[in-house]
Amino acid sequence: AYAAYTGARLIHSLGAGIDHLLADPQLPVQAAICRLVDPMLTLRMIEYVALHVLRHHRRHDQLVQQQQNQIWQQIAAPAARDRTVGVMGLGALGGAVAISLHNLGFHVQGWSRTAKNLPGIDTFHGTDGLRSFLQKTEILVCLLPLTEATRDIVNQNLLSQLPRGARFINAARGHHVVDQDLLAALDSGHIAEATLDVFRTEPLSTDHPYWRHPRVTVTPHIASLTDPVSAAKVVADNIQRLLQGRPLINQVDRTAGY
Numbered sequence: 449a450y451a452a453y454t455g456a457r458l459i460h461s462l463g464a465g466i467d468h469l470l471a472d473p474q475l476p477v478q479a480a481i482c483r484l485v486d487p488m489l490t491l492r493m494i495e496y497v498a499l500h501v502l503r504h505h506r507r508h509d510q511l512v513q514q515q516q517n518q519i520w521q522q523i524a525a526p527a528a529r530d531r532t533v534g535v536m537g538l539g540a541l542g543g544a545v546a547i548s549l550h551n552l553g554f555h556v557q558g559w560s561r562t563a564k565n566l567p568g569i570d571t572f573h574g575t576d577g578l579r580s581f582l583q584k585t586e587i588l589v590c591l592l593p594l595t596e597a598t599r600d601i602v603n604q605n606l607l608s609q610l611p612r613g614a615r616f617i618n619a620a621r622g623h624h625v626v627d628q629d630l631l632a633a634l635d636s637g638h639i640a641e642a643t644l645d646v647f648r649t650e651p652l653s654t655d656h657p658y659w660r661h662p663r664v665t666v667t668p669h670i671a672s673l674t675d676p677v678s679a680a681k682v683v684a685d686n687i688q689r690l691l692q693g694r695p696l697i698n699q700v701d702r703t704a705g706y
């Protein structure tokens with residue numbers, strides 16, 4: 449797609465993820481790559497994750513089912529402080545999501561590549577920190593970038609380290625998840641429910657088992673759509689920085705892949 453742009457100095461993603469750009473063999477080598485970090489994008493992601501964490505926490509799906517069968521049965525959910533939510537990826541989105549969940553009263557844990565210090569949040573990092581992070585996580589939220597190190601990370605090995613009955617929310621990239629492993633964990637009851645916004649192939653094919661799985665919620669990659677008005681300001685600012693020779697913001701480290 450970039451063959452004609454050999455002289456490009458800046459390639460600005462209109463989304464937070466840039467995995468699709470780095471995967472393009474024609475990407476000009478000298479161009480800086482910037483990704484979108486935008487307050488609106490962050491706010492919309494906070495909404496999506498809060499919605500689904502609360503849904504799982506308060507067992508809302510079970511209440512919906514009860515209504516369909518005219519069943520009046522009170523379901524007691526633990527207090528938020530007694531529910532541990534684990535956020536994988538503590539960047540622009542994951543960091544803000546972790547703080548918003550903490551503000552809702554949840555016990556929040558976060559996992560990142562390098563050590564982080566977020567007030568009120570138990571943080572873990574690196575391969576060594578992953579096991580302890582997973583051990584207590586009852587609702588796992590994936591907000592990692594897709595890189596060589598994170599592809600297929602949500603596999604049988606990772607899922608088996610979560611407590612039985614854990615829930616999973618993926619709002620990052622479909623390639624983070626090994627679908628057969630997640631389906632097997634759902635079918636064995638080890639994972640109680642999953643909410644998936646992103647898939648290895650999008651749109652999700654009509655015959656994919658996720659569509660009809662009773663404990664999977666499928667949304668069509670809408671967790672946080674780019675807001676053109678708000679995003680344009682961020683992109684314009686970066687173009688101005690380039691023209692004025694000032695440092696760019698949100699520049700991607702090509703080696704790290706994000």
Ligand code: NAP
Pocket residue numbers: 463464465466489536537538539540541542543559560561562563574591592593594595597598619620621645646669670671672673706
């Ligand atoms: P970001 O700011 O680049 O943050 C990435 C976070 O992941 C950082 O905390 C980073 O650790 C951590 N990380 C990276 N590699 C890791 C590894 N190998 N092990 C552990 N942690 C690792 O990314 P973002 O802007 O928050 O975006 C997060 C994801 O959301 C992306 O996948 C993006 O594509 C997706 N997204 C989805 C939607 C949607 O609608 N579904 C919308 C927007 C974005 P360090 O802090 O140590 O660097």
